[in-house]
Amino acid sequence: MTSRAGFVALIGEPNAGKSTLLNRMVGAKVSIVTHKVQTTRTRIRGVAIEGAAQIVFVDTPGLFRPRRRLDRAMVAAAWSGAADADIVVLLVEAHRGVTQGVEAILEGLGARTKGHQVALAINKIDRVEARVLLALTKDLNDRFPFAETFLISAEKGFGVNDLRKWLAAELPLGHWLYPEDQISDLPMRLIAAEMTREKLTLRLHQELPYQLTVETEDWDERSDGSVRIDQIIYVMRDGHKGIVLGSKGETIKAISQAARLELSTFLGQKVHLFLRVKVRPNWQNEKARYTEMGLDFSDGN
Numbered sequence: 001m002t003s004r005a006g007f008v009a010l011i012g013e014p015n016a017g018k019s020t021l022l023n024r025m026v027g028a029k030v031s032i033v034t035h036k037v038q039t040t041r042t043r044i045r046g047v048a049i050e051g052a053a054q055i056v057f058v059d060t061p062g063l064f065r066p067r068r069r070l071d072r073a074m075v076a077a078a079w080s081g082a083a084d085a086d087i088v089v090l091l092v093e094a095h096r097g098v099t100q101g102v103e104a105i106l107e108g109l110g111a112r113t114k115g116h117q118v119a120l121a122i123n124k125i126d127r128v129e130a131r132v133l134l135a136l137t138k139d140l141n142d143r144f145p146f147a148e149t150f151l152i153s154a155e156k157g158f159g160v161n162d163l164r165k166w167l168a169a170e171l172p173l174g175h176w177l178y179p180e181d182q183i184s185d186l187p188m189r190l191i192a193a194e195m196t197r198e199k200l201t202l203r204l205h206q207e208l209p210y211q212l213t214v215e216t217e218d219w220d221e222r223s224d225g226s227v228r229i230d231q232i233i234y235v236m237r238d239g240h241k242g243i244v245l246g247s248k249g250e251t252i253k254a255i256s257q258a259a260r261l262e263l264s265t266f267l268g269q270k271v272h273l274f275l276r277v278k279v280r281p282n283w284q285n286e287k288a289r290y291t292e293m294g295l296d297f298s299d300g301n
């Protein structure tokens with residue numbers, strides 16, 4: 001057999017650029033991206049093909065010191081993504097260097113990736129001068145036995161081909177895991193909910209994005225080729241509902257419009273998107289919310 005296949009987990013601090021890298025590798029927007037931390041909440045798989053290799057990239061939530069139940073479930077999902085992978089890629093932001101957060105990740109890394117290769121990807125190299133990279137590469141390699149170091153910009157595309165080629169060559173021999181044309185195994189209803197959550201996160205300030213979740217309730221393919229999608233936005237307080245709606249409903253209207261546009265491009269069909277906002281003070285302690293997101297509720301214990 002000459003084909004290769006396997007899982008490559010992308011891990012790192014929140015905002016390191018993991019989802020941006022996944023999307024670039026896949027060549028489609030499978031995972032949502034914002035300038036804010038803790039955007040990704042669950043493991044998201046995206047498939048890339050390089051020569052005879054099928055690389056299943058696993059985007060993970062950022063690794064940080066968790067406080068809330070949801071945080072704990074997210075961090076557990078990220079570490080288990082690393083533990084299950086054939087190869088782990090640790091993303092470190094070039095302009096931030098070895099932060100306390102990176103140090104904490106390095107402490108856990110060896111035990112959690114036992115026996116598996118860990119590659120280092122120093123990301124956002126477009127933001128620093130070249131000489132910074134030399135010192136940072138040395139510093140990080142002194143701290144952990146990385147199999148290889150890549151200097152990349154997930155956003156601009158620098159260095160990502162080298163990383164993809166290296167991963168393709170290192171994956172185990174084996175049959176491909178997904179059909180050739182499949183780019184993700186995320187259910188469409190979850191991708192759709194994530195797109196709306198991205199628009200909410202981009203538009204709303206401070207803590208609010210962290211206190212809401214989006215679920216797709218109904219998905220109705222119509223005979224005219226369009227689709228009707230109904231989603232609920234769960235918020236924790238009455239006041240938050242007002243903010244999400246905005247005066248005269250203008251905020252939710254803008255969010256809905258942005259999400260609908262992206263969804264219809266992604267699906268290649270006309271989308272009718274209906275959003276409802278519901279106050280649910282305790283949603284972060286409800287098992288069903290975690291299951292819907294693809295998280296394990298008991299990880300939050």
Ligand SMILES: Nc1nc2c(ncn2[C@@H]2O[C@H](COP(=O)(O)OP(=O)(O)OP(=O)(O)O)[C@@H](O)[C@H]2O)c(=O)[nH]1
Binds near residue numbers: 020032033036038123
């Ligand atoms: N300048 C620059 N910005 C980047 C690069 N890669 C990602 N970004 C930006 O960094 C921010 C965070 O990117 P994400 O891909 O959402 O980061 P993440 O690691 O998935 O973050 P979490 O899901 O919160 O853990 C976004 O604003 C990206 O546009 C890069 O190579 N260069």
Ligand SMILES: [Mg+2]
Binds near residue numbers: 031040
């Ligand atoms: Mg992300």
